[in-house]
Amino acid sequence: MSFRKEIEALHPAAYDLAHRRWIYVPYDRFTDRVGPVSEQPAHETGIVIVESTAKALRRPYHKKKLVVLISNMRHFALEQQARGVSVLYHFSPLSHGQALLELQRELRLPPLTCTTPAERELRLDLGHAQQSGLAIDFVDDPAWASTLADFTDTYGPFHPGKSYVMDRFYRRMRQKTGILMQGTKPVGGQFSFDAENRKAFRNQVPVPPPPAFPPDGITQEVIAFVEETYAHHFGTTRNFDLPCSQQDCDRFWGFFLDRLLPHFGAYEDAMRDDHLQLFHSKTSVLLNLGRLLPLDLIRDVEQRAVDGAASLASCEGFIRQILGWREFMRHLHQQTDGFRLLEHHVRQEEHPRPQPTSPDRTAAAAEAYRPSEPLDPYAGARPSALGASLPLPAVYWGVKSGLHCVDTVVEQVVEEGWTHHIPRLMVLSNLATLCGYSPRELTDWFWFAFVDAYDWVVEPNVLGMATYADGGLTATKPYVSGAAYIHRMSNFCGHCQYDPKQATGPGSCPFTALYWTFLERNQAILKTNPRMGTPYMALSKRPEQDLVQLRVRAAEAVADLASFRRPDYGD
Numbered sequence: 001m002s003f004r005k006e007i008e009a010l011h012p013a014a015y016d017l018a019h020r021r022w023i024y025v026p027y028d029r030f031t032d033r034v035g036p037v038s039e040q041p042a043h044e045t046g047i048v049i050v051e052s053t054a055k056a057l058r059r060p061y062h063k064k065k066l067v068v069l070i071s072n073m074r075h076f077a078l079e080q081q082a083r084g085v086s087v088l089y090h091f092s093p094l095s096h097g098q099a100l101l102e103l104q105r106e107l108r109l110p111p112l113t114c115t116t117p118a119e120r121e122l123r124l125d126l127g128h129a130q131q132s133g134l135a136i137d138f139v140d141d142p143a144w145a146s147t148l149a150d151f152t153d154t155y156g157p158f159h160p161g162k163s164y165v166m167d168r169f170y171r172r173m174r175q176k177t178g179i180l181m182q183g184t185k186p187v188g189g190q191f192s193f194d195a196e197n198r199k200a201f202r203n204q205v206p207v208p209p210p211p212a213f214p215p216d217g218i219t220q221e222v223i224a225f226v227e228e229t230y231a232h233h234f235g236t237t238r239n240f241d242l243p244c245s246q247q248d249c250d251r252f253w254g255f256f257l258d259r260l261l262p263h264f265g266a267y268e269d270a271m272r273d274d275h276l277q278l279f280h281s282k283t284s285v286l287l288n289l290g291r292l293l294p295l296d297l298i299r300d301v302e303q304r305a306v307d308g309a310a311s312l313a314s315c316e317g318f319i320r321q322i323l324g325w326r327e328f329m330r331h332l333h334q335q336t337d338g339f340r341l342l343e344h345h346v347r348q349e350e351h352p353r354p355q356p357t358s359p360d361r362t363a364a365a366a367e368a369y370r371p372s373e374p375l376d377p378y379a380g381a382r383p384s385a386l387g388a389s390l391p392l393p394a395v396y397w398g399v400k401s402g403l404h405c406v407d408t409v410v411e412q413v414v415e416e417g418w419t420h421h422i423p424r425l426m427v428l429s430n431l432a433t434l435c436g437y438s439p440r441e442l443t444d445w446f447w448f449a450f451v452d453a454y455d456w457v458v459e460p461n462v463l464g465m466a467t468y469a470d471g472g473l474t475a476t477k478p479y480v481s482g483a484a485y486i487h488r489m490s491n492f493c494g495h496c497q498y499d500p501k502q503a504t505g506p507g508s509c510p511f512t513a514l515y516w517t518f519l520e521r522n523q524a525i526l527k528t529n530p531r532m533g534t535p536y537m538a539l540s541k542r543p544e545q546d547l548v549q550l551r552v553r554a555a556e557a558v559a560d561l562a563s564f565r566r567p568d569y570g571d
């Protein structure tokens with residue numbers, strides 16, 4: 001039986017609609033372990049889930065993202081129904097807010113409860129529906145590991161001109177939660193063991209093969225649906241292998257704990273073309289859907305440190321990503337209203353190009369997010385502190401550039417919608433920052449191309465950490481490098497036509513020339529940054545003749561990258 005038939009047969013009875021507590025479960029909160037769904041017995045609980053076409057058509061989202069999200073949504077609905085929760089599963093061409101409004105009117109649903117949505121875009125959509133009469137109460141979301149007060153107590157009231165150093169927040173969270181703490185002191189005598197975690201990977205230890213999660217009937221049906229309805233979206237559904245049931249999500253996490261965590265820290269920054277995941281957890285996709293909960297993962301990892309099953313450096317390194325970076329980023333996004341509050345403090349991109357939408361927009365989808373105000377509240381922020389504005393070239397859509405690192409990483413993104421942190425930062429974003437591609441376009445690309453992307457996490461990572469578009473609010477300096485870093489931390493350069501040791505000439509790796517010209521171009525803004533002293537000192541020692549050649553090589557590389565045509569995704 002198709003999922004639609006199965007779920008429609010379970011439509012709640014009138015008695016249930018009137019007598020249960022009805023909770024709206026957003027598309028990224030599939031959990032009954034915390035929050036409103038867990039607060040009363042199953043037989044008193046009702047949940048509303050909306051499968052919205054308008055949302056899926058909002059951007060040309062990676063096909064695997066749509067599959068993993070919709071299949072988890074459908075599995076969650078059936079899991080809840082199996083434990084006695086009444087499930088109202090609604091297919092709609094409208095946005096979530098508009099769909100709920102219609103549903104509430106039609107079925108006379110009582111006021112709904114919902115955790116404050118993680119995504120700004122959903123907060124806005126539900127807020128608009130509320131103004132039109134949707135009865136919904138928002139409650140705090142315990143699926144996060146921190147509260148807003150944790151952030152504001154650390155930094156004081158938000159100010160767009162400040163610099164927010166993540167470490168302060170992380171230390172406070174360690175103190176507050178007692179994670180890896182002995183009284184007031186950090187276990188091992190220091191809060192961070194990052195200095196021990198920067199090794200290149202040269203097959204020192206075997207990389208265990210990950211467990212398989214072949215699509216079950218429900219997932220196969222979703223794959224067929226995505227292929228039919230979202231055929232022109234980015235990426236592929238080929239070899240879909242992500243967990244979609246709670247049981248599989250837990251098994252996925254268990255594999256990381258047992259097999260990958262022991263080596264996570266040491267090789268956290270390493271990149272390989274033969275082991276793309278290395279020892280990373282790949283949990284972001286499940287964490288961001290609510291299938292795994294941050295505090296559960298943190299406690300499991302802390303226990304491994306206590307048991308001695310993994311080194312303190314590995315465990316602390318992993319905990320910092322979740323208790324530190326992940327929480328920090330979402331607060332920063334919320335506090336800056338998705339970086340819109342920087343508008344009068346940071347240079348903005350002057351001639352923005354339209355943001356991408358799915359080519360298959362139906363009338364209902366287009367209507368769903370039509371601005372109701374003179375300024376489009378859904379339009380993304382466009383800070384560009386370094387004045388970057390060039391269009392993102394075709395290589396980000398999989399057209400081969402000849403740069404082995406870029407081509408390998410982009411191919412992985414097209415295939416999987418995922419790559420680990422360092423390729424995102426030091427290959428994809430590094431290239432964009434060095435060349436001067438529009439930070440907004442890069443953000444939008446990350447947003448639709450990655451399975452784990454949602455506004456609260458992708459915008460601070462790209463506009464803040466990766467491109468310095470926010471002028472230093474998130475990162476104290478731009479994360480940029482020439483070929484030397486990529487060569488040191490990966491095996492990419494060994495398989496590339498370009499030589500990482502040459503800076504100029506046709507066979508030289510363009511990253512190096514792009515790096516020096518980036519420094520030159522942005523001297524007025526970056527030279528006084530205390531963390532940029534060493535590179536600017538090195539630049540000042542380069543003879544003018546070298547600089548001329550570097551400029552030629554860099555200009556050639558930018559022109560080359562711009563010359564490729566990109567496949568049409570309709571955006």
Ligand SMILES: Cc1cc2nc3c(=O)[nH]c(=O)nc-3n(C[C@H](O)[C@H](O)[C@H](O)COP(=O)(O)OP(=O)(O)OC[C@H]3O[C@@H](n4cnc5c(N)ncnc54)[C@H](O)[C@@H]3O)c2cc1C
Binds near residue numbers: 285322326421424
């Ligand atoms: C340009 C750029 C774009 C990014 N876009 C996203 C995104 O859309 N969604 C997303 O979840 N992460 C994003 N990140 C952060 C990070 O790269 C991914 O969370 C991580 O690579 C996911 O793989 P993993 O689960 O194996 O992570 P691991 O290396 O195993 O780390 C464990 C977890 O820590 C969290 N984490 C680590 N770093 C960050 C960070 N900087 N911000 C937020 N959480 C973090 C993630 O939840 C991750 O699952 C981005 C980083 C950069 C530089």
